[in-house]
Amino acid sequence: MQLWVSFCSVAVAAVSTTCSVSMYLVSPFNLQSNTTPRLFKVATLKSLGVVLDCSLSFNQQVSNVCRACYYHIPALRHISDSLPDDVARTVTCSIVFSRLDYCNTLYAGMSSNNSKRLQLVQNMLSRVTLKLHKSNNITPALIQLHWLPIRQRVNFKVATLTYKILHTS
Numbered sequence: 001m002q003l004w005v006s007f008c009s010v011a012v013a014a015v016s017t018t019c020s021v022s023m024y025l026v027s028p029f030n031l032q033s034n035t036t037p038r039l040f041k042v043a044t045l046k047s048l049g050v051v052l053d054c055s056l057s058f059n060q061q062v063s064n065v066c067r068a069c070y071y072h073i074p075a076l077r078h079i080s081d082s083l084p085d086d087v088a089r090t091v092t093c094s095i096v097f098s099r100l101d102y103c104n105t106l107y108a109g110m111s112s113n114n115s116k117r118l119q120l121v122q123n124m125l126s127r128v129t130l131k132l133h134k135s136n137n138i139t140p141a142l143i144q145l146h147w148l149p150i151r152q153r154v155n156f157k158v159a160t161l162t163y164k165i166l167h168t169s
Contacts, residue, residue: 062114069121092129118150
């Protein structure tokens with residue numbers, strides 16, 4: 001099966017085999033000419049901030065999300081002492097949690113290793129928000145913050161989108 005997608009003036013060909021996807025880029029100049037387009041095989045492709053790899057494992061995407069979140073968490077830890085609890089929660093959700101939730105429907109069916117990595121980020125974020133020690137149990141903290149674990153967040157988002165598609169006209 002071969003699928004061509006055109007976006008951002010770049011054409012992408014995804015050729016699906018039994019267990020992986022090969023991605024090819026075609027330059028915009030070749031798309032507009034009558035000559036045969038030149039294809040360039042790529043290992044990863046970034047579109048709208050999401051990194052796709054040939055095996056669709058999202059390893060690089062999860063690494064990028066974790067890196068971005070771990071960059072902001074120490075700053076949140078430093079300023080959380082001077083903020084009221086409700087403001088700290090709002091800042092936490094707007095700065096870091098938005099990175100965890102961006103395009104998270106793509107994570108449906110991802111590997112347990114990547115899910116654990118994202119869950120560790122969420123756990124650290126809840127500890128910083130509630131000013132908990134690292135040895136405290138995280139489940140009551142997630143319940144207090146009304147945060148679903150990563151796998152359940154992804155499932156909820158997929159279910160919500162499916163419901164909206166089926167019940168809106």
